[in-house]
Amino acid sequence: MWRIWSVFSLFSFCFILIVGRLFYWQVISSTRLKAEAASQHFLEMSLPAERGTIKTADGYSLVMNKAAYLVYAEPKNITNLPVYFKTVGQILEIPEATISAMVTQPNRVWIPIAHKVDNDKVQQLKSLAISGIGFEKEPKRYYPEASMAANLLGFVGQDQNGNDKGYFGLEGYYNRELQGKTGSMTIEKDVSGAPILIGESLRVEPANGSTLHLWIDRTIQNIAELRLKQGIEKYGAKEGSVVIMDPKTGGILAMASGPSYDPAKYGEYDRELYKNPIVASTYEPGSTFKALVLAAAIDAGVIKADTIFDETGPVQVSDYSIRTWNNEYHGPITMTKVLEYSSNVGMVFAEKKLGEEKFVQFLKNVGFGTNTNVDLEDEASPELRGDRDWKEIDLATASFGQGIAVTPLQMVRATGAIANGGWLMEPHMVKTIESADGKITDIKAKKIRQLFKASTAEVVSEMMVSAVDNGEAKWAKPKGYRIAGKTGTAQIPVAGHYDDKKTIASFVGFAPVDDPKFVMLVTLREPSSSQWGSETAAPLFFNIAKDIFLYLGIPAQS
Amino acid sequence: MKTITKALIPTTLLFVLLLTAQIVYSCRLVGDGKEIKTIDMQIDQVRQNVLISEEKVASASSLTTISEKATAMGFESAPKVVTMNADSLVVAFGQSR
Numbered sequence: 078m079w080r081i082w083s084v085f086s087l088f089s090f091c092f093i094l095i096v097g098r099l100f101y102w103q104v105i106s107s108t109r110l111k112a113e114a115a116s117q118h119f120l121e122m123s124l125p126a127e128r129g130t131i132k133t134a135d136g137y138s139l140v141m142n143k144a145a146y147l148v149y150a151e152p153k154n155i156t157n158l159p160v161y162f163k164t165v166g167q168i169l170e171i172p173e174a175t176i177s178a179m180v181t182q183p184n185r186v187w188i189p190i191a192h193k194v195d196n197d198k199v200q201q202l203k204s205l206a207i208s209g210i211g212f213e214k215e216p217k218r219y220y221p222e223a224s225m226a227a228n229l230l231g232f233v234g235q236d237q238n239g240n241d242k243g244y245f246g247l248e249g250y251y252n253r254e255l256q257g258k259t260g261s262m263t264i265e266k267d268v269s270g271a272p273i274l275i276g277e278s279l280r281v282e283p284a285n286g287s288t289l290h291l292w293i294d295r296t297i298q299n300i301a302e303l304r305l306k307q308g309i310e311k312y313g314a315k316e317g318s319v320v321i322m323d324p325k326t327g328g329i330l331a332m333a334s335g336p337s338y339d340p341a342k343y344g345e346y347d348r349e350l351y352k353n354p355i356v357a358s359t360y361e362p363g364s365t366f367k368a369l370v371l372a373a374a375i376d377a378g379v380i381k382a383d384t385i386f387d388e389t390g391p392v393q394v395s396d397y398s399i400r401t402w403n404n405e406y407h408g409p410i411t412m413t414k415v416l417e418y419s420s421n422v423g424m425v426f427a428e429k430k431l432g433e434e435k436f437v438q439f440l441k442n443v444g445f446g447t448n449t450n451v452d453l454e455d456e457a458s459p460e461l462r463g464d465r466d467w468k469e470i471d472l473a474t475a476s477f478g479q480g481i482a483v484t485p486l487q488m489v490r491a492t493g494a495i496a497n498g499g500w501l502m503e504p505h506m507v508k509t510i511e512s513a514d515g516k517i518t519d520i521k522a523k524k525i526r527q528l529f530k531a532s533t534a535e536v537v538s539e540m541m542v543s544a545v546d547n548g549e550a551k552w553a554k555p556k557g558y559r560i561a562g563k564t565g566t567a568q569i570p571v572a573g574h575y576d577d578k579k580t581i582a583s584f585v586g587f588a589p590v591d592d593p594k595f596v597m598l599v600t601l602r603e604p605s606s607s608q609w610g611s612e613t614a615a616p617l618f619f620n621i622a623k624d625i626f627l628y629l630g631i632p633a634q635s
Numbered sequence: 636m637k638t639i640t641k642a643l644i645p646t647t648l649l650f651v652l653l654l655t656a657q658i659v660y661s662c663r664l665v666g667d668g669k670e671i672k673t674i675d676m677q678i679d680q681v682r683q684n685v686l687i688s689e690e691k692v693a694s695a696s697s698l699t700t701i702s703e704k705a706t707a708m709g710f711e712s713a714p715k716v717v718t719m720n721a722d723s724l725v726v727a728f729g730q731s732r
Contacts, residue, residue: 137696141693196687216686221693221696222699273668295700410732599684623716
């Protein structure tokens with residue numbers, strides 16, 4: 078009987094063992110085994126989307142993709158380690174010791190050696206037929222114009238998962254549109270790894286990134302960058318910027334700042350340089366702001382271009398004495414002359430005529446204190462004082478552009494309203510977005526609000542022409558052209574007070590006055606050859622304007 | 636018995652024929668799969684070549700390259716440019732009588 082029980086127990090044990098094992102396979106390890114089986118039967122590949130290109134208005138690429146590869150090692154297939162380290166190290170310019178440390182890690186079958194390696198180096202490696210090395214497509218960004226427009230383009234780095242991601246400028250702002258959508262392919266494969274035609278397959282096509290067509294004109298951008306570089310060197314400035322806008326549409330024709338960086342080698346530069354100072358840095362506009370304040374006062378009907386102001390001496394505001402920049406006073410002068418002489422005391426007169434409420438409202442209407450909504454990632458606007466925080470002296474100094482901070486883009490946009498008949502425009506970098514399937518989305522010009530009446534804009538334009546023809550910078554003006562403009566020299570606030578020797582020299586203007594093709598702002602921070610805008614920023618402005626006239630085929634009017 | 640044999644022979648032949656056809660067809664499909672893989676690789680290669688060509692075109696037409704070539708060929712920036720208004724032209728350029 079015990080024999081029967083023994084056999085029964087043995088069979089029962091085996092039965093339980095089999096059931097247990099089946100339970101383990103079919104329930105506990107089911108997911109893992111399914112995945113393993115799928116990996117043996119199916120070939121799964123991700124189909125990366127190509128990042129979109131960024132083109133200028135004249136159709137040239139500022140950023141595009143370049144063939145590049147991920148170079149990886151397969152340690153099990155390497156036949157001669159020392160030769161491998163030496164050859165691969167030499168071509169990829171990586172120390173042999175570094176490659177040795179990577180490749181000799183235990184239990185590794187696939188090791189990435191270098192990312193985004195140029196095609197010529199990969200071809201060199203391929204020609205040597207080294208065993209234990211592989212390549213995978215990994216396109217990288219290519220900048221045909223090198224560092225041109227770096228600050229507005231931004232660059233492509235990697236996110237936390239190692240995927241490409243745009244940072245700063247257009248790459249950051251339009252990252253979603255540019256990166257597209259990665260596709261995937263799952264296909265049944267045979268024992269040799271070749272796809273089975275009648276097998277199961279699922280293919281999701283990648284959606285390549287869109288192409289951005291900018292308002293930027295390549296030639297105007299080049300002119301601005303070359304002239305700015307020369308200007309910074311000539312006038313010994315620490316920094317400088319040039320922004321050129323089409324006043325009728327708000328399209329940015331050029332945007333240059335220096336010092337800049339090379340987006341292809343962004344890691345080698347100071348992070349501070351990544352920000353675009355034209356939209357992310359603030360400065361006090363100084364006298365360039367005077368034309369706008371006069372426009373507001375004329376528009377409100379409190380003064381006219383020929384209103385007489387008696388400039389007899391410094392003006393007392395609260396406990397402060399406000400004087401002219403050169404401490405010279407001209408007696409009875411018109412508002413046009415106030416602009417020509419860049420009279421601070423004359424501006425205090427205009428501001429008082431306008432009144433506190435209207436002046437503060439004007440500052441808000443002109444867009445100071447709020448972002449311009451330009452399509453660049455790094456835009457930041459300085460805040461405007463609260464309505465109750467304006468003291469008499471603050472209003473007085475703000476009338477001649479001190480004690481108020483703006484970005485260069487805010488300033489050029491505001492001046493654009495004088496050039497285009499009074500309209501505050503929304504600035505734009507991108508004109509059209511072209512998707513990979515050819516669908517084109519136009520980004521239309523947007524009028525924010527009418528700042529001044531057209532008649533006011535016309536009057537102030539003439540006052541600005543007069544300021545150029547008779548002002549401190551008349552010596553630099555190109556002959557025969559009607560250019561409206563205003564110089565500015567603002568002191569830089571340092572630890573609660575103004576430094577007499579440190580200034581931001583600037584010039585803002587537009588041309589040709591009768592049909593403005595561009596409005597431009599030039600700023601130079603701490604020029605050392607002269608602190609005055611009329612001797613630094615103004616000649617730089619006129620040099621750029623001359624080149625643009627030539628490029629656009631605009632002849633002299635007289 | 637003869638009838639059964641008579642029926643069996645063509646059935647077997649048909650079966651063998653169909654089996655052979657199936658094997659040949661399957662083998663062809665496997666071949667087609669390899670061909671697809673080759674075509675995919677060729678498409679990939681063409682795309683890479685297009686990308687490389689685009690890069691070369693962009694590089695050759697960049698302002699930096701053009702500027703360098705122009706300088707090498709002896710071109711210089713005009714030191715002074717004089718423009719004339721249409722009203723003040725001294726001769727009737729491009730005007731027909």
